[in-house]
Amino acid sequence: MPYAGVVTDLATFAWLCDICVSREHRVLGLGTWLAGAVRDHLAPHRRVLLFTAEAHEIYARVGFGPLDGPHDRVMALTPQTPGPA
Template identity: 60%
Template sequence: MILRKRDGYELDTDPARIDLDRVHHWLSTDAFWALGRSREVVEQSLRASLPFAVYAADGGEQVAFARVVTDLATFAWLCDVYVDRAHRGRGLGTWLATAVVEHLRPYALKRILLSTADAHEVYARAGFVPFPDPEKLMIARS
């Protein structure tokens, strides 16, 4: 799937286009939830996920990334959403999250979840709302 914004940004789901070195750098050095994550783990997680990337109009440099872990039947988890600092404030995070929701719509999933510490308004514009019963959620730490 390829989408284009009027300002020239392009969103693509082709895993072959992902700049793995760039994504690893972003996640391991600047994303608080993934600091120190190894390149091998980033690569493995990408292989087991649906990737979404945004590319700049001026030469196609990758400027954002997200991935979705899903069974394509009942559930999806949107994670590792990152927009390059130089491209923030242009609506790319919301565009990326909205594209994920729209891409998954034909599967009629029961839920698409994500976790955020600081970008609630970005995801709200893409249709996400607080989990209605957070007391039902549990986590097993490994």
């Protein structure tokens, strides 16, 4: 079964963090369909972000593109990052 996970503030920002389609169903176009459905559902939000290592083509089909501006503004807290002293 296809699945999409989104984190949002329900007002202006959304992060599309997961779209999962089983391997045997990927040839049916379900990933593109689901990405489009999520895009349409999140249309009221001013900013919708996603990060992908290998599915750029799928997301580009439904209107996602590279992030404008300096990419050094994207930050993540990882277990190796020390917290405040």
